[in-house]
């Protein structure tokens with residue numbers, strides 16, 4: 230078993246290039262199935278979730294070729310809309326294949342979504358979308374089937390704001406007949422990016438980025454080229470790293486506007502922030518302040534960043550509270566942080582942090598991608614050496630976690646766990 234060995238490091242200083250966004254890339258690669266000609270996507274990251282998509286695409290007949298920084302997808306020869314349940318359940322965003330294939334094939338057979346486990350991640354709003362557009366959804370033990378002789382535009386009001394179901398609704402409606410209106414839609418950058426891509430191919434999607442999206446169905450989508458937006462979640466975590474020991478980190482090739490809520494909170498915590506057109510610098514010159522974070526849907530503070538910022542708040546003297554309104558059970562990292570000596574308690578949907586106590590290295594387990602980054606930041610702060618297992622979760626979302634954190638002075642390496650170490654140290658999950 231492989232693990233990450235992390236030494237106390239810092240101050241962390243330097244510039245780091247931010248790759249294309251995982252959450253956008255997963256949508257765009259599935260969206261490519263909707264086109265009737267070759268599609269080129271630039272900036273798709275080399276992460277495990279993308280490798281699973283490559284395997285799914287091979288199964289259904291859409292070859293993906295990697296050329297330099299580009300992925301070239303040829304959807305003209307897709308011959309199947311049956312997605313292997315094991316592959317579908319290996320990551321979260323497999324549900325986009327249901328939305329992207331239903332209009333061309335009339336029937337999609339697909340496994341349930343996997344991804345990070347936050348106790349409850351329902352897909353009722355995705356099902357509601359398919360049904361509203363005229364499809365029938367049949368649920369089986371390890372897969373579901375979406376079936377529709379014809380998809381017709383509909384007026385759909387989301388019961389909760391969901392980026393996944395908003396994107397899936399756009400995918401399904403883009404080739405439906407007539408007009409679809411989505412209300413209470415998510416306004417995340419990944420929703421806008423998917424709409425921009427589809428519009429380049431000839432889709433007619435209006436209002437993405439607002440809570441009301443209109444989609445006029447079209448019978449045909451041409452090929453085209455698109456560059457995925459930068460990963461705001463990776464960028465946010467690097468800026469947090471600057472605060473750990475008083476360093477200075479610049480994230481390059483980002484869209485600063487996508488980081489609004491995180492930058493505001495980092496300033497509140499005591500970091501200085503300087504934004505350029507496509508870069509952001511964070512540095513710390515004084516003490517850190519404890520604060521209150523409430524994670525919510527975009528443009529609120531991202532749930533995907535509440536775990537990393539918890540490690541920064543452990544360094545801020547005083548009491549901080551982190552609440553997650555999107556995933557109230559997204560706190561599997563807390564027992565792991567306690568193994569490093571963190572004074573942190575879970576009460577209902579909030580972490581109560583008493584910061585300013587030194588951490589001490591130990592063995593911890595990453596239960597999901599951002600928990601992994603949270604533990605990595607805690608490892609940079611902790612005295613001695615921290616060993617993080619569960620790195621396959623980190624690899625779902627980070628293409629070169631070691632290289633990129635080393636480039637700002639992080640001391641970390643990939644190690645192999647031998648049987649004796651496993652017996653003596655492996656963390657209780």
Ligand SMILES: CC(=O)N[C@H]1[C@@H](OP(=O)(O)OP(=O)(O)OC[C@H]2O[C@@H](n3ccc(=O)[nH]c3=O)[C@H](O)[C@@H]2O)O[C@H](CO)[C@@H](O)[C@@H]1O
Pocket residue numbers: 252253255321322349350351352353354355356389390391392393394415526532533554555556
């Ligand atoms: C691959 C991907 O893009 N993952 C991101 C996406 O996940 P994902 O798309 O799964 O998350 P959603 O935006 O759909 O979820 C938002 C909220 O809606 C709820 N909900 C969602 C769908 C549904 O049918 N019913 C329902 O109740 C969820 O439980 C959650 O409370 O957005 C999350 C919230 O920003 C991020 O943490 C994930 O990194």
Ligand SMILES: C=C(OP(=O)(O)O)C(=O)O
Pocket residue numbers: 251320321322343344345346533598599626
């Ligand atoms: C929750 C996340 O991913 P997924 O939705 O793919 O599980 C994440 O990227 O933080």
